[in-house]
Amino acid sequence: MIELKNINKTFNVGKTKVEALKNINLNVSEGEIFGVIGFSGAGKSTLLRMINLLEKPTSGEVNVKGKNLLTLNERELRNVRKKIGIIFQQFNLLASRNVFDNVAEILRMNHVPKKEIGQKVEELLLLVGLEDKANQYPANLSGGQKQRVGIARALAMDPEILLCDEATSALDPQTTDSILELLLDINKKLGLTIVLITHEMDVIKKTCDRVAVMENGEVIEQGTVIDVFSNPLEATTKSFLRNLYDDTITEDMLVKLRESGHSYILRLAFRGESALDPVLNVISSRYSVITNIVHGSITYLKGTPLGILLVHISGDEANLKQAISYLKDAVYHVDVSLELDERHKEVLAQ
Amino acid sequence: MMERFDELLPLFSISLYETILMVAISLVIATIIGVPLGVLLVITRADHLAPNRWVFQLLNTVVNIIRSLPFIILMLAIIPFTELIVGTSIGIRGAIVPLIVYIAPFIARLVETALLEVDYGIIEAYRGMGASRGQIVTRIILREARSGILLCMTIALIGLIGATAMAGVIGAGGLGDLALRYGYQQWDLPVMFGTVIILIVLVQIIQSLGNYGAKKLKKTA
Numbered sequence: 001m002i003e004l005k006n007i008n009k010t011f012n013v014g015k016t017k018v019e020a021l022k023n024i025n026l027n028v029s030e031g032e033i034f035g036v037i038g039f040s041g042a043g044k045s046t047l048l049r050m051i052n053l054l055e056k057p058t059s060g061e062v063n064v065k066g067k068n069l070l071t072l073n074e075r076e077l078r079n080v081r082k083k084i085g086i087i088f089q090q091f092n093l094l095a096s097r098n099v100f101d102n103v104a105e106i107l108r109m110n111h112v113p114k115k116e117i118g119q120k121v122e123e124l125l126l127l128v129g130l131e132d133k134a135n136q137y138p139a140n141l142s143g144g145q146k147q148r149v150g151i152a153r154a155l156a157m158d159p160e161i162l163l164c165d166e167a168t169s170a171l172d173p174q175t176t177d178s179i180l181e182l183l184l185d186i187n188k189k190l191g192l193t194i195v196l197i198t199h200e201m202d203v204i205k206k207t208c209d210r211v212a213v214m215e216n217g218e219v220i221e222q223g224t225v226i227d228v229f230s231n232p233l234e235a236t237t238k239s240f241l242r243n244l245y246d247d248t249i250t251e252d253m254l255v256k257l258r259e260s261g262h263s264y265i266l267r268l269a270f271r272g273e274s275a276l277d278p279v280l281n282v283i284s285s286r287y288s289v290i291t292n293i294v295h296g297s298i299t300y301l302k303g304t305p306l307g308i309l310l311v312h313i314s315g316d317e318a319n320l321k322q323a324i325s326y327l328k329d330a331v332y333h334v335d336v337s338l339e340l341d342e343r344h345k346e347v348l349a350q
Numbered sequence: 351m352m353e354r355f356d357e358l359l360p361l362f363s364i365s366l367y368e369t370i371l372m373v374a375i376s377l378v379i380a381t382i383i384g385v386p387l388g389v390l391l392v393i394t395r396a397d398h399l400a401p402n403r404w405v406f407q408l409l410n411t412v413v414n415i416i417r418s419l420p421f422i423i424l425m426l427a428i429i430p431f432t433e434l435i436v437g438t439s440i441g442i443r444g445a446i447v448p449l450i451v452y453i454a455p456f457i458a459r460l461v462e463t464a465l466l467e468v469d470y471g472i473i474e475a476y477r478g479m480g481a482s483r484g485q486i487v488t489r490i491i492l493r494e495a496r497s498g499i500l501l502c503m504t505i506a507l508i509g510l511i512g513a514t515a516m517a518g519v520i521g522a523g524g525l526g527d528l529a530l531r532y533g534y535q536q537w538d539l540p541v542m543f544g545t546v547i548i549l550i551v552l553v554q555i556i557q558s559l560g561n562y563g564a565k566k567l568k569k570t571a
Contacts, residue, residue, distance in 0.1 A: 052478050054474060054478055077480075078480040078481075079480065081478060081480035084478070085479070086475065086478040086479070088471060088474075092471040092474070093472075094472065094493075094494055095494065096496065096568070097493075105489065108489075153479075154479075
């Protein structure tokens with residue numbers, strides 16, 4: 001559906017050149033919700049604007065539905081854009097127009113007959129739950145309601161793609177959840193492909209099928225949400241995930257664990273049903289290793305549970321090896337956590 | 351003053367009529383010139399709808415040059431130009447040309463300020479939805495800024511009345527001419543004060559109407 005190929009973007013700020021995007025390659029498939037997460041300044045907003053060419057890449061290719069947007073003329077590009085809706089953190093509604101007109105204006109610009117506009121807007125307001133607010137002005141709406149107007153407006157031209165630029169970042173947690181549910185709903189109902197950018201892992205966790213992590217203009221990690229969550233590779237990804245479940249081990253604890261002789265700290269990721277298997281019992285009885293749970297949590301990824309356990313196991317090296325290889329078969333992902341991150345290594349090396 | 355009422359009434363009403371005539375004609379023409387210039391001063395900026403450094407620099411410089419001249423000097427300085435356009439440099443016809451030259455850049459600058467108040471995010475939203483530049487200018491930017499534009503036009507109108515009064519110097523008629531000929535040259539105080547009062551009332555009415563209209567147009571509630 002969307003393919004970004006070797007995208008680079010350089011901004012000239014005064015005399016210095018800022019590389020906002022470096023060699024970005026991304027593919028978004030039809031009907032999926034694709035998330036891009038990164039700290040502010042990572043380049044994710046610029047990346048999102050590549051998809052409808054609000055920002056033009058310095059080099060690279062932007063393909064939407066098999067068309068290279070960079071080869072289109074102004075009019076062709078505008079026609080493509082009509083099928084790509086976009087919503088914003090700051091909503092960007094027309095302050096001088098009521099809710100109805102905010103949604104209707106883009107239809108009027110496209111010469112849709114008046115009667116159809118009335119029907120369409122009514123339908124859309126019903127979809128976003130604002131059917132009773134048609135005559136209100138944006139100034140009288142809450143943040144969540146404003147974003148619903150934004151969504152209704154973005155859907156007016158029956159787009160196939162919806163771009164969400166930090167759409168929930170200005171909203172409180174409850175409102176955020178209700179907007180995310182609406183996005184999931186329209187993704188399902190309308191088969192809309194959604195690309196969203198955010199700095200909150202919570203948003204990714206609740207809505208996305210796949211995720212890309214950005215840092216300094218580069219995509220440093222990408223994959224299915226379940227893979228990235230169960231086995232984050234990059235420090236930035238780990239730090240984002242720590243906002244959801246904090247599985248850091250304190251230095252005190254590491255020192256103590258080290259005293260208990262030959263041992264490993266394992267990070268086990270369980271997915272769905274496998275969370276119920278008594279794997280720790282099995283390894284302690286079958287391989288006579290001592291197991292000790294250091295941390296445990298369950299996260300729901302779009303409804304699918306992902307369990308994370310940090311387990312300290314100690315015993316005979318040969319038995320430990322066998323226990324670990326057993327676990328690797330039994331659970332979704334095993335990280336032999338002596339290498340969990342650099343800090344642990346240093347402490348353990350003392 | 352009362353005993354001179356019959357004598358002064360036609361004098362004042364003719365002058366007021368002449369002032370309104372000059373103001374109306376020059377305001378209409380200056381608006382037709384000034385608003386598009388204001389739009390250009392906004393959309394030709396870097397990172398706006400139609401970035402064009404040369405057009406922006408040119409307009410910006412011209413507007414600055416004209417804006418730096420007091421009306422009385424501008425009016426006298428462009429006499430050859432005025433004669434070229436309307437064939438005379440005196441009377442109402444002779445005044446309208448400098449009035450337009452004076453107020454159009456003022457309107458452009460004020461409109462520019464009003465249009466810049468429209469958040470670029472809104473413009474980006476409609477660009478993203480495939481609206482054309484023309485649609486964005488006429489249906490989004492101008493429409494969103496219309497309350498601010500009305501306030502700008504109010505300020506321009508008041509400035510124009512002030513300038514019109516100065517046009518009395520070239521015998522353009524109007525309230526300025528009246529105050530100059532009777533009030534100053536013959537030291538006729540009742541005429542002088544009458545002119546002052548009419549001008550004050552006129553400006554008050556215009557400003558109040560402008561404020562009221564702008565509030566109505568804002569319509570955010």
